[in-house]
Amino acid sequence: MYLADNEQDGYAIAADEPRVRYRHCLPFNRPMIADEFDWATSNVAPVDGLVVLVSESTIDQLKMPLDETFFASLKANASGTIDELTLTYVIVPDKCEDASDSLKALHLKLCQLAHSNKTVHKGLKVNHVVIGGDQYTQGPKCADVATDASDLIHYLCSEHAKAVRHQAFYFGDLID
Numbered sequence: 001m002y003l004a005d006n007e008q009d010g011y012a013i014a015a016d017e018p019r020v021r022y023r024h025c026l027p028f029n030r031p032m033i034a035d036e037f038d039w040a041t042s043n044v045a046p047v048d049g050l051v052v053l054v055s056e057s058t059i060d061q062l063k064m065p066l067d068e069t070f071f072a073s074l075k076a077n078a079s080g081t082i083d084e085l086t087l088t089y090v091i092v093p094d095k096c097e098d099a100s101d102s103l104k105a106l107h108l109k110l111c112q113l114a115h116s117n118k119t120v121h122k123g124l125k126v127n128h129v130v131i132g133g134d135q136y137t138q139g140p141k142c143a144d145v146a147t148d149a150s151d152l153i154h155y156l157c158s159e160h161a162k163a164v165r166h167q168a169f170y171f172g173d174l175i176d
Contacts, residue, residue: 001040001047003033028065037074047078049086049157056102057094062109064089072124084123086157090149091130103130103172110168125165127156132172145171 003025004010010022021044025032041047050071058065068087075085093103107130129149149171155161 001036001044003027003036030066030070033066033070034074034077038077041078047085049088049153051088051090051153051157053090053092055092055094056106059091059106062106062113068124068126072122075123084125084162086161087124087126088153088156089126089128090153091128093131103132104170106130107168107170114166114168125156125162127164127166128168129153129156130168130170130172132170 002010002013002020002022004022005024005026007022007024010024014020014022023036023039025036037047052064052066054064054066071085071087091103091106107128110128110130129152131145131149152169156164
């Protein structure tokens with residue numbers, strides 16, 4: 001299921017990948033997302049993993065616009081059909097000159113947070129994937145990064161990654 005408010009992109013993704021179903025949903029509208037989650041679990045299949053795409057500017061002091069508590073409540077309301085729900089935040093840079101440096105700093109903060117995080121939601125496995133500067137979201141390297149990030153996200157949502165939780169993965173050049 002792909003939830004977004006841009007129908008053109010949604011249908012393009014669904015056309016490119018036949019296993020994807022697009023559903024119109026406002027990005028940070030909690031009641032709409034909860035309704036779509038309920039619809040998917042009732043009419044399609046149990047939800048194994050959620051991927052939330054956020055831009056760097058929407059993160060407020062390491063608090064995501066849609067936080068773990070919200071997704072834990074979705075899992076709790078799913079009538080016990082889900083043993084463990086994988087939540088992967090994919091963080092992409094804003095269009096600015098210093099995005100790469102700020103994303104590196106964000107990555108390090110997320111790593112520190114993972115080691116000191118005492119508020120673990122039962123049955124929720126959270127990871128972060130940070131995509132580096134413009135050279136990784138545009139141009140010739142973009143396709144490689146997109147494929148690698150997609151493979152990582154599929155792995156994180158799979159049964160094989162049960163032990164991978166509260167990790168921050170960074171796609172970018174750490175050495176200038």
